[in-house]
Amino acid sequence: MSKTARIVRFVIFCLIAVTLTIGGVLIVRHKKKELAAIPPPVRPLMAVYTAPVQSGSLADTRKYLGILRAGVSGQVSSQLTARIISVPVREGDVVKKGRLVAVLDSRIQRDKVKSLRAQVDAARTALVTYQGIYRRDLVLYQNKGLSKESLDRSDMVKAAAESRLKALQSSLRNAGVELSYTR
CATH class of the missing domain: 1.10.287 (Helix Hairpins)
Structure with a gap:
């Protein structure tokens, strides 16, 4: 291929690139004008529940994540091996000496x-x-x-x-x- 053919090819490539770039810029401007002409969407009305005004104390509740551990804990064991019939206390109950914890x-x-x-x-x-x-x-x-x-x-x-x-x-x-x- 000759030198002139190469130059012609390069010029044609540059012309095509410039034409595509200008066309893209024009299309983007045209789309922006169309979007500007469209009115913004109407926001739907929010449903709000109302209550009559009252005077009183307000309960302030807050939620926290954490781990609860007993201040004092104890081991419970049986003096003999037998099947458990019932457990009249629940986990977390305060148990004092002499209270029945299992039958x-x-x-x-x-x-x-x-x-x-x-x-x-x-x-x-x-x-x-x-x-x-x-x-x-x-x-x-x-x-x-x-x-x-x-x-x-x-x-x-x-x-x-x-x-x-x-x-x-x-x-x-x-x-x-x-x-x-x-x-």
Whole structure:
């Protein structure tokens, strides 16, 4: 391609660019004039609720974000393992010493108390029986109708029955305490 052809091409390109620029400016001016001639949109009327004038105190409420933490908190734990039947207090309630916070299922503890009462009664009956046998054996021993070994064995059985009765009575008291923990 020759040098003159290049110059002609460059001139044609510049003329096209200038023509497009002038045309764009004219179109923008024309659109601005059209927009200026259009009246602004009418704002709709706002609905306002009114109230009669009253005198009184105004409640000033404000909203804040924050975290509430208890000033004093405590751990609650049970003395025994049982199913929870009800919780008569709600989270956040103030609880003082002695207030009922949970009711536990007491069926196991009640059955244990009944069983131990029956065992104590049986042990008491056995002890009365062994005391009677010991007294009879003591009379026989004093009249030389029984050996010392048999009397000692009878005394040992009576002492074992007394110990068993004391142990069962202690277990019954402990079971009663456990039963009281369910309320």
